[in-house]
Amino acid sequence: MSESTGRLPALPVTFRPARTRAVLHAAGIALFVAVSLIGLLLKQLGPGERISFVFTAALLAGVLFLLARPKVVVDEDGVTVVNIVGRRRLEWAQILRVNLRPGDPWVFLDLSDGSSMPVLGIQPGIAKARAVDDARTLRALAEDRSTAGPGTVRD
Known part of the structure; x- marks a missing residue:
């Protein structure tokens, strides 16, 4: 709403915490990439352990994406x-x-x-x-x- 005119916005309108959302999405993507890369680059891990790193990274990123919803x-x-x-x-x-x-x-x-x-x-x-x-x-x-x-x- 414009304070000077007092007019209401045209509908539909969506309100969301844009900065918080951007931070959470960026953190989720960075977390997913970092944890997945660590899991894939550690040579001593077997295939199942590597998959568990990627799965855990996806789960953690998913929580951050839910917080941005x-x-x-x-x-x-x-x-x-x-x-x-x-x-x-x-x-x-x-x-x-x-x-x-x-x-x-x-x-x-x-x-x-x-x-x-x-x-x-x-x-x-x-x-x-x-x-x-x-x-x-x-x-x-x-x-x-x-x-x-x-x-x-x-x-």
Whole structure:
């Protein structure tokens, strides 16, 4: 959302921690290459042990790729929250409040069923200003859509 104009972004829009994601992907690839090369270059290892090095490298890289998975996809009908191992679709009416308080590791959604849901796709770790802006935009979209009703086009 542009602070100067107050206009909401065109939907659909995706929020994700881009820098964190880039770091995790780079680390996963580097880890896979390094561990695999070590396993393949050690002459005293047999074929099974070499395969286990590559398998272990793939497993460790896979964990880093899972950590890079979180995102929030916002469209006219609601919000899809993708966390590390789960995905949940929310209608606009289910979202009561979007919270990112000082010290929070990520955004939390207060839901109409009385629960709170973590949204790892917006986290202030490496890029705090970006996360705060994304949280404000998601809050403005939730407020706009929950009062307008699903599918309502606003000017």
